[in-house]
Amino acid sequence: MGFLAPWFLAGLAAVGLPVWLHLLKKHKNEPVPFSSLMFFERRTQSSVKHRRLQYLLLFALRAALVALLALTFANPFLQSSARVTAGGRKLVVLAIDNSFSMRQGGRLERARQAALRTLSGLRSQDRAQVLAFGAQVRMMSEATGDRAALEAGIRAVEPGDTRGSYAELARALRSIEQSARMPVEAHLFSDMQKSSLPPNFSDLRLGEGVTLEPHPVVTARVPNFAVENVSVPRRVYEPRKVRLLATITGFGTERSTHRVSLVLNGREVDSKSVEIPADGRATVEFLSLEAPYGMNRGEVRLDSGDSFPDDDRFYFSVERADPRRALFVHEARNTRDLLYFQTALESAGQSAFALDAVSPEQTGAIAAEKYAFVVLSDISSLPQSFEQALERYVRSGGAVLVALGRESALRKNVPVSGEGVLEARYFTRDSDRFQTAAWLDPAFPPVRGEDHWDDVKFYQAVRVEPGKARVLARLSDETPLLLEKQIGEGRVLVFTSTFDNISNDFPLHASFVPFVEQTAHYLGRLDDRPANYLVGAYLELREAQGKGAAAEVLDPAGRRALSLEEATRAQNIALTSTGYYDVKRPDGRRELVAVNADRHESDLQVIPQETLALWQNTAQSTEAQAAQGETERRPRQVWWYLMLAILALAVAESLLGNRHLSADREAA
Amino acid sequence: MLQRFLDPSVLANISGLDLVAKTVVDGFVSGLHRSPDFGFSQEFAEYRAYSQGDDLRHVDWNVFARTERCYLKRYRGETNTQLLILLDTSASMGYGSQPVHKLDYARFLAASLCYLAHTQRDAAGLIVFDEDVKNYVAPSTRQGQLFRLLHAVEECQVGTRTDFAKPFAHFLNFLRRRGLVVVLSDFYEQPETIIQTVEPLRFRGNEVILFHLLDPQEIAPTFRSPVLLQDMENNSSLEVSPEYARTDYRHKIDAHIEALRDKAKGAGLDYFLMNTGRPLDEGLREYLAVRQGRL
Numbered sequence: 001m002g003f004l005a006p007w008f009l010a011g012l013a014a015v016g017l018p019v020w021l022h023l024l025k026k027h028k029n030e031p032v033p034f035s036s037l038m039f040f041e042r043r044t045q046s047s048v049k050h051r052r053l054q055y056l057l058l059f060a061l062r063a064a065l066v067a068l069l070a071l072t073f074a075n076p077f078l079q080s081s082a083r084v085t086a087g088g089r090k091l092v093v094l095a096i097d098n099s100f101s102m103r104q105g106g107r108l109e110r111a112r113q114a115a116l117r118t119l120s121g122l123r124s125q126d127r128a129q130v131l132a133f134g135a136q137v138r139m140m141s142e143a144t145g146d147r148a149a150l151e152a153g154i155r156a157v158e159p160g161d162t163r164g165s166y167a168e169l170a171r172a173l174r175s176i177e178q179s180a181r182m183p184v185e186a187h188l189f190s191d192m193q194k195s196s197l198p199p200n201f202s203d204l205r206l207g208e209g210v211t212l213e214p215h216p217v218v219t220a221r222v223p224n225f226a227v228e229n230v231s232v233p234r235r236v237y238e239p240r241k242v243r244l245l246a247t248i249t250g251f252g253t254e255r256s257t258h259r260v261s262l263v264l265n266g267r268e269v270d271s272k273s274v275e276i277p278a279d280g281r282a283t284v285e286f287l288s289l290e291a292p293y294g295m296n297r298g299e300v301r302l303d304s305g306d307s308f309p310d311d312d313r314f315y316f317s318v319e320r321a322d323p324r325r326a327l328f329v330h331e332a333r334n335t336r337d338l339l340y341f342q343t344a345l346e347s348a349g350q351s352a353f354a355l356d357a358v359s360p361e362q363t364g365a366i367a368a369e370k371y372a373f374v375v376l377s378d379i380s381s382l383p384q385s386f387e388q389a390l391e392r393y394v395r396s397g398g399a400v401l402v403a404l405g406r407e408s409a410l411r412k413n414v415p416v417s418g419e420g421v422l423e424a425r426y427f428t429r430d431s432d433r434f435q436t437a438a439w440l441d442p443a444f445p446p447v448r449g450e451d452h453w454d455d456v457k458f459y460q461a462v463r464v465e466p467g468k469a470r471v472l473a474r475l476s477d478e479t480p481l482l483l484e485k486q487i488g489e490g491r492v493l494v495f496t497s498t499f500d501n502i503s504n505d506f507p508l509h510a511s512f513v514p515f516v517e518q519t520a521h522y523l524g525r526l527d528d529r530p531a532n533y534l535v536g537a538y539l540e541l542r543e544a545q546g547k548g549a550a551a552e553v554l555d556p557a558g559r560r561a562l563s564l565e566e567a568t569r570a571q572n573i574a575l576t577s578t579g580y581y582d583v584k585r586p587d588g589r590r591e592l593v594a595v596n597a598d599r600h601e602s603d604l605q606v607i608p609q610e611t612l613a614l615w616q617n618t619a620q621s622t623e624a625q626a627a628q629g630e631t632e633r634r635p636r637q638v639w640w641y642l643m644l645a646i647l648a649l650a651v652a653e654s655l656l657g658n659r660h661l662s663a664d665r666e667a668a
Numbered sequence: 669m670l671q672r673f674l675d676p677s678v679l680a681n682i683s684g685l686d687l688v689a690k691t692v693v694d695g696f697v698s699g700l701h702r703s704p705d706f707g708f709s710q711e712f713a714e715y716r717a718y719s720q721g722d723d724l725r726h727v728d729w730n731v732f733a734r735t736e737r738c739y740l741k742r743y744r745g746e747t748n749t750q751l752l753i754l755l756d757t758s759a760s761m762g763y764g765s766q767p768v769h770k771l772d773y774a775r776f777l778a779a780s781l782c783y784l785a786h787t788q789r790d791a792a793g794l795i796v797f798d799e800d801v802k803n804y805v806a807p808s809t810r811q812g813q814l815f816r817l818l819h820a821v822e823e824c825q826v827g828t829r830t831d832f833a834k835p836f837a838h839f840l841n842f843l844r845r846r847g848l849v850v851v852l853s854d855f856y857e858q859p860e861t862i863i864q865t866v867e868p869l870r871f872r873g874n875e876v877i878l879f880h881l882l883d884p885q886e887i888a889p890t891f892r893s894p895v896l897l898q899d900m901e902n903n904s905s906l907e908v909s910p911e912y913a914r915t916d917y918r919h920k921i922d923a924h925i926e927a928l929r930d931k932a933k934g935a936g937l938d939y940f941l942m943n944t945g946r947p948l949d950e951g952l953r954e955y956l957a958v959r960q961g962r963l
Contacts, residue, residue, distance in 0.1 A: 031898035035763035036856040039920040
């Protein structure tokens, strides 16, 4: 029972009125003097009690009248359980699991056949709906009684590469029950994989009108080997320095030895034998990756000989490239900044970039587009044509790092980004002698690591009006030290000090090398994306908001994954199949994205029967309801009955009250 | 005109019992239009022309000698009755649902009777009693007797419980001359006991009149709800329902009144019920009409 307007229940306080009238004001017990009691008798008290009883009846009527009035205004309703007869309609939901594990041993086909058999028993008045579920639920048909459409829906269920999720199925069943407004009989055709259960059992809760009938296509656990993971750098500059690690896992398996091979572009380049412990995992290491230049399709294969070969291969992509060129523009008389910057860049683990150092006067014939990024190190002036070329370069996705020193302090604006130069601050002239980096933006990749800038002393910095630029680091006197400005598809970083050891002692600290390396990676867009993704992950296509150049994505089957509109607008794309996605980004760069199935799907352990029974019991109506017939709960308003009761009470109260009143009048 | 002042509540507002008694009795006498005091005594009143059949002994022959006409000489009547008023001042007489309670009403009545007796030159006396004799004014026709009586009546206060036996046995000793005895009481006692107590007065040749004073609420009580009643004499209390007061009690009080009336009549006593809700002279007039002006 519930109330549509429960605040009217406050009117129940009015019951106090009859209480006051009858109980508090009922009898005055103060004695009344009378001349003599010789004509009164003791037995009169029974008469008094009788009168009290009558008054109590009147009191009860009045109290009930007030209470019912308050209840009526509160507009109560009852959740009536309208019994649906055995011949009532119901919705039969045929849920077919098409997760990655259903590829094993023809499981999906068995599930389809079982669904067809269940469909054949559908009564004429019932409706049915076909669902396919993995990580998400897909409606394969409408709720209909058309058997042909339903059979087509069942046959249209294709094997997927996603991870199964019973929680998603339960959520979909709850939603269907609410919209269908009739009992739902769900048939689950699945391998009942235990790893598909959600961490929280309550996510499996079914609606009250849902009955679940599982149809397992397997009954016992199947031993299975799988390549669980492959660790490999995304880019290779020196093949002989590459180290590739592959993890091989056995699920419910005995101790055995297997051959693991490294395949590159369809050609086996190396192989090793690995001993896998019982129900455990082992690691295989390949110490070189002789990949040809360009994007390469890598694969680690396991000769397991089990019944589920789809998880015996693990895809990865690797890009073999020479170090990319970067342009370092500096005043010819300043060589220290070049020395420190180049040394730091070459000290990194993989030399992804090679510097071309030029003076401003030499930039006239240089095309900035062929460089991964450009560094302008304390430049006083640039040729107009080169500066305009740099702006176009940045707008189309290029990156520029600007270091400001004594020379550039003479300029009005920061090159390319255009922020106003306010002044050159020489801290050695102040009492503090130097400033330190007081705040670093932890979200900015080049300063995100554990490399501390605490000991770095900045003797000189150029104060810049940030404008629309984002400040990434500040000195202790709030002078911006590092700024970033997004222009078009590209970005400009402004370092308000220099890379020599004159304006600061930054190059002498250990934190300088990772800063330079990470900044170069950031500017050259050598992002930290993994060499492979899991099915269901999302791949970012463009960073800038809004419409830009078109992106192209070819899925593993070679089909375009994006429509024309999506190609110009989509920020990301969902990776739904295993294999290689060929991605062409809006800036023209091509990528090869390797996608693998979630290896939780490789563990073919089934759900215990007890757990399955618990899941079925999350719905109230199971066996008991089947025995008694289905019920349908609907709210039913009862104010009409309450009004009738109030009318009857009012009549009774009037009659009884009139009786008392007439008695009193007669006495008067 | 004076009739409108005789409502007990109006009388209660008149200070001084002499004025109250005068108001009642004068109004009563002037309204009655009879001449109870014309008789043949020594005090001349008027002349009347002789008519056939008149006793020739009453002809004034001196007037006949001077005028040769026969006139009868008439004289103001005189009595020598002794009036003794017994006034009950027990606690129950203090009850009253009206502005005037029973004792006040009895005081008005006693004062009126005293005044009436005084105007007739009768000797009047007063005995005030509850369970004992509280005050006694001996009957007399002396100068100032009326004011002594009225003062005694004025002094009456509500006393304790009623006991007829003890005071009646006591004031039997005061009655040496026969006369008229008026008892003013609410008579909350068994009728047999009352009659047995009062009857000896009658044996001595006295004419005894019982004025039964009852409040309208005592005759026909009306309670709208159950009440807890407390006896004014013995302080006992009892919860009473309106139904009982409306039915059983009325039967009992009516039976009590009837029994008292019958037994009084059987014993040769005059009984008269005085409802304190009625005007004082109305009851008095009715009573005297019954007694045919014998007071």
